[in-house]
Amino acid sequence: MLEPHWSLAVLAFLFGSAIGSFLNVCIVRWPEGESVVRPRSRCPRCGRPVQALENVPILSWLVLRGKCRGCGLPISPLYPAIEALVGLGWLAAYFTYGPTLDALRVAVFGTVLLGIAATDARRYLIPDGFTVFLLLWVLATSLIARGAGAATLFASPYEALIGACTGAGAIAIIGWLGELAFKKEAMGFGDVTMMAAVGAALGPERALLTVIVGAFVGAVASVSVIVPAAWVLHRRRLVQGDADAAFELPPVPFGVFLAPAALLTLLWGDRMIAWYFATVLQ
Structure with a gap:
């Protein structure tokens, strides 16, 4: 360099x-x-x-x-x-x-992920403008990097196609299971298209790791922040005289947790996977 x-x-x-x-x-x-x-x-x-x-x-x-x-x-x-x-x-x-091209790809990837996290946090929505652009950008630059023969953090064109299907399929299955468990929509289509783009960037193994890391971060945030905040709001309503107030958890924008998980996995996912196989499965 x-x-x-x-x-x-x-x-x-x-x-x-x-x-x-x-x-x-x-x-x-x-x-x-x-x-x-x-x-x-x-x-x-x-x-x-x-x-x-x-x-x-x-x-x-x-x-x-x-x-x-x-x-x-x-x-x-x-x-x-x-x-x-x-x-x-x-x-x-x-x-x-x-x-280098990789610097540009990392910068654009992180920028779009920030946009996804911000819109999902504000509006519980992941616009297609972010996900479609990111998918096209990842696929186009994977072809450019392959043609240039440059080493890269990102998946090869073939791995990008498999990763897009893996990422979208994994999050769609989780959403379907959540809908069966909670009797309501548990995952929006924006999460599916987001993970298609992320999977194209990372390849199949790191796409699955992103879902796992995102779910873990989301669970920690829910237990440490979201649930306590919801309980405080519930108690405040009771104190104010709303005896019929029911304790309800707010919807959790999963894209907020998937976005940093995707960037983390891009940068250190291979090391995390190698550590897992060397330590846990040894």
Whole structure:
């Protein structure tokens, strides 16, 4: 790998933060069925169009002190946070893999997974825009990497096809079993298309590992955070006089846990599988 240059590192961060700005648009608009191209960005409260100098990633939010110049109401800090996170992700990909195709593939993969996690957390929805783009991107770049003969973290074209079927099939079966157990829909179709794209990136073995890791992280989060929070809300309703309030668990957006699991498995999945066979099955 070539020695990283600071000029390219700065460019990677700036370009990544710009991609993060566009990702914010996708996160907000795709669940509403809106175009991410038109109209131009605007304040969600007063509808005032955002001017070009007010749309500089991270910096504009700081200069405006987190408020709309039109109505003066707060702008969510999640916008600059996502821009910064994506910028740092692209920077980390560059420092780790250099100016290579794999660095670009890792950066794009992580960016789309962040968009999936954010929309699923906000709206319990995984837009097709994310999953279809990711699937096409993974398949196209797998062919390019194969033609170039470059070593890569990602699956080969053949493994990508098998992995897409494996990932989608595994999550569909889990959803079907959950529906039988809970008598209601347990898994949305967005999770299926997401795992088709993730499986294409990782191949069949790591696709299954992603589901396992995602389920484990989701279970830990449910026990440590979601269930206690639901119980506190239930007790509060009882204290407020709602004697008929029933204890209910909120729906769990599985994509929130599958997304980091997929990135973790891409980077360290082979080591995890090797450790399992060497230690557990020895």
